[in-house]
Amino acid sequence: MNQYYWPDHASTAQHLTDLAESLVDRGYEVHVLCARGRYEPGVEPPPAEETRHGVRIHRVRATSLGRGSVFKRMADYLSFYVGAARKAISMPKFDVVVTLTTPPIIGLIGTLLRRFRGACQVYWSMDLHPDASLALGQMSKRNPVVSLLAWLSDLVYRQSDRVVVLGPYMADRIRKKGVRDSRIVEIPVWSREDEIFPIPRHENPMRESLGLSDKFVVMYSGNLGLAHSATEFIDAARRLRDREEIVFLFIGGGPRLREVKEAKEAEGLENIRLLDYVPREQLHESLTMADAHLVSMRPEMTGIVVPGKLYGAMASERPVLFVGPDHSETADTIRYAGCGITVRLGEVDMLVEAIESLADHPETAASMGENGRSAFLSEFEREGCCEQWAALMGELVGDLRPASVPDGPAVVSVIR
Incomplete structure (x- = not known):
């Protein structure tokens, strides 16, 4: 689950697209739940349902007001929360649910699916919220609403089967939230050698x-x-x-x-x-x-x-x-x-x-x-980093070769 996916140009959209397609190549059945609204407002939205490179994409309605103000961003976030929650409840059970951090605390839907559907949850911590707003002085923990959001965010981290972090400094912050070392996995984000290569x-x-x-x-x-x-x-x-x-x-x-x-x-x-x-x-x-x-x-x-x-x-x-x-x-x-x-x-x-x-x-x-x-x-190349992701998926579903699982391929839902 994530708010953005292909064809959006947001960084999380590009990395999630790479990951989803690489898992399909390794034999997984992959679904992505994202928003129809675009990172860039004013652009024609893609269809609600489609399959691209083997990935089944489910897009829910959400506003696309843009990032020009806190109000617009919150409206986009809230509209996606509602649509994603409704869609996630109606979908079948998945073996693994991967939730990113756009919008903040979208991982809570993954936590609920873990609790009531028995799915393994992986929280891909692209950034930390509301930690970022608190660090920049945009919010205060004295505000009861902010305090509640911080508590919910930390809860999602603690309840996840695995938390994928981007490096050791992020891992240190996650540990302070009460997440055990055994659940923290460091996998950096990447670029692709077939996309970015030297030109004189x-x-x-x-x-x-x-x-x-x-x-x-x-x-x-x-x-x-x-x-x-x-x-x-x-x-x-x-x-x-x-x-x-x-x-x-x-x-x-x-x-x-x-x-x-x-x-x-x-x-x-x-x-x-x-x-x-x-x-x-x-x-x-x-x-x-x-x-x-x-x-x-x-x-x-x-x-x-x-x-x-x-x-x-x-x-x-x-x-x-x-x-x-x-x-x-x-x-x-x-x-x-x-x-x-x-x-x-x-x-x-x-x-x-x-x-x-x-x-x-x-x-x-x-x-x-x-x-x-x-x-x-x-x-930091896509293939090596996605191989680490594939190993993590294999660990969670109990088989490093997902295509050979007796009951068929493991099913991964990525919620953005």
């Missing part, structure tokens, strides 16, 4: 079409949300505005992107360029436009979110500049792989120095990019 700068058609052939492109790709920081990127663009060969390219959306747009317009920062999301099938061209990728995360979000854009940057064979805490899944991965440079929030001088160093020493940038690609292929 001079052969990239997007660079040429955008007039970037002779530029050093520093790119931020994806959602620039409240868990991230844009301040350092804007300040770096200000300080480097006289180096005409360095361009800051932002592709995607998110609430922090407004800060970038406002600074660009108010100060005439012509070295900042903005583009909308690109289709998934063009990611290999989009991400390889970069000479260096930007990633950021606020320190208070450590263990609450893990920026998945890191793995796309590594797959593109480009170096990564991370602005965030020294100790986090992202910073540790960059140091371990030797694929980039990490700086703390507020250290704009170091960020500018890092950008200029990579621009002036292309051989160093190329070496970091190669390191990142190698680490991606060995640890």
Whole structure:
């Protein structure tokens, strides 16, 4: 279960699509319960029922007001809760139910199916809520409604047969909720080598079409949300505005992107360029436009979110500049792989120095990019990560070869 699934471009939609289709390839019968409303409002909704690449997709009606305000987001969440609960009750029993974290506490439906239908529940913790809102100061635990939501969220974690986390810092937070180590499984999110692969700068058609052939492109790709920081990127663009060969390219959306747009317009920062999301099938061209990728995360979000854009940057064979805490899944991965440079929030001088160093020493940038690609292929590629998921499913249904189960293939329901 998850709110988003193909054809949405949300990160959770893309990863869930990969997982569902990989499980079908391994012999599982897979159903996905998601919303007809789209991550991007105003887009024609897909059909309520269809089968794609062997995955049976069930979409329920939900509003699609967008992420422009808390009210709109809550309305989208609540409408999906109602539709998903009704649909889940009417569906047959599944062997395993996988619930993601969009919207928050959607896993509660999985908990009820576990209790009353006897299904195994796997909680795929893409991020933690309401932990994120509490960490950002958007909510207070003194509010009885927030306190209840936090209690329900922790209950879902404790009641799940397995909790899949994205890294060790997230695992530490889950343990503090009372989840036993034996139920915590670390599986990172991923990118796909057949989707994102290196393209030489001079052969990239997007660079040429955008007039970037002779530029050093520093790119931020994806959602620039409240868990991230844009301040350092804007300040770096200000300080480097006289180096005409360095361009800051932002592709995607998110609430922090407004800060970038406002600074660009108010100060005439012509070295900042903005583009909308690109289709998934063009990611290999989009991400390889970069000479260096930007990633950021606020320190208070450590263990609450893990920026998945890191793995796309590594797959593109480009170096990564991370602005965030020294100790986090992202910073540790960059140091371990030797694929980039990490700086703390507020250290704009170091960020500018890092950008200029990579621009002036292309051989160093190329070496970091190669390191990142190698680490991606060995640890963060779809096939290996989905194989870990398949092993987990096999463990839960009691057979590592699901297609050979005497009574037929195991049935997995993914609720988004």
